[in-house]
Amino acid sequence: MDTKMKIIIFCFGMILSAAEGEKNLTGVVGRSITLPDSMMERGFLSHDRTIVAFVIKNKFEIQEKIYTDKLYWDDKTGKFTIKNLQKNDSGLYVLDSKEGNVFLSYYRLMVYDAAPPPAVRRLNSSGGCLLECRVEEKTELSWYKDEQILNQSSSGLSLLLTVQEQDFSSSYRCVAANPAESKTLPFDVRTSCREEEEAGSLGPRHNWTVIIVVAAAVSILFVILFSWMIRRKYLGQKRTIRQTQDSEKREEEVQYTQIHIRPDGRNQRDSFPDPSGPTLNSLTTVYDKVEAHRILPTDPAVNV
Secondary structure (H helix, E strand, C coil), X not given: CCHHHHHXXXXXXXXXXXXXXXXXXXXXXXXXXXXXXCCCCEEEEEECCEEEEEEECCEEEECCHHHCCCEEECCCCCCEEECCCCHHHCEXXXXXXXXXXXXXXXXXXXXXXXXXXXEEEEECCCCCEEEEEEEEEEXXXXXXXXXXXXXXXXXXXEEEEEECHHHCCCCEEEEEECCCCEEEEEECHHHHHHHHHHHHHXXXXXXXXXXXXXXXXXXXXXXXXXXXXXXXXXXXXHHHHHHHHHHHHHHHHCCCXXXXXXXXXXXXXXXXXXXXXXXXXXXXXXXXXXXXXXXXXXXXXCCC
């Protein structure tokens, strides 16, 4: 077998061994990941066929500046850690240990965005309790009842689930997941669904109760106001009648008498009753209309 054939077979064998020994790793943007194997004495770490760091005589040296403050090596454990992961950090990493524990390890790293947190809300539904699990970014969504998966979507923004009343005693949770991580939100069906149903069943009755109470209060207020107006009007009329009756009574108590003018010119006091006579029980005031033709004598010869 010639040399070229040997080289081809050797390279093909290396590719097969690399494919068979390749380990899949997943990371999340902004977080860190540590390669599982240790290299203590001498070797290197490469990313997509580019050597990024060396370890020589238990000393660490970075070859690519973009890994400064990003790639770290622990001299006690011999493990590499990549911090502040970004999506362009995805790719094939090779760890080649040349001394001590000699090995060749391959890692296929995939960096993903963080899984979005799920939110659950209850939707109006005529039958059962309709729940919606929703996320801001498309991802895999799943509904679980206890440990059983009920509904799943490989990529979406929302996922619905209807829970019947006989299943309210079970536990439910919505899970948003990507290959790197998953986020779970438990949902208390027993509390949320029953409260909604009770509120829905009592809502119209409660509204009617409020309307009846308000109507009764308005009616009572109207009756009180109407009674006050009638009483005020009645008292006003009664006061007017009483004043009229008092006025008429006073007029009835007044006695009038005719004034007689004596033609002989004598003083009219002679016509008054004798004071020595019977004493009057009351004083009567006499009014008369004074007219000139009644006072002056018609005979010029008479002196007034």
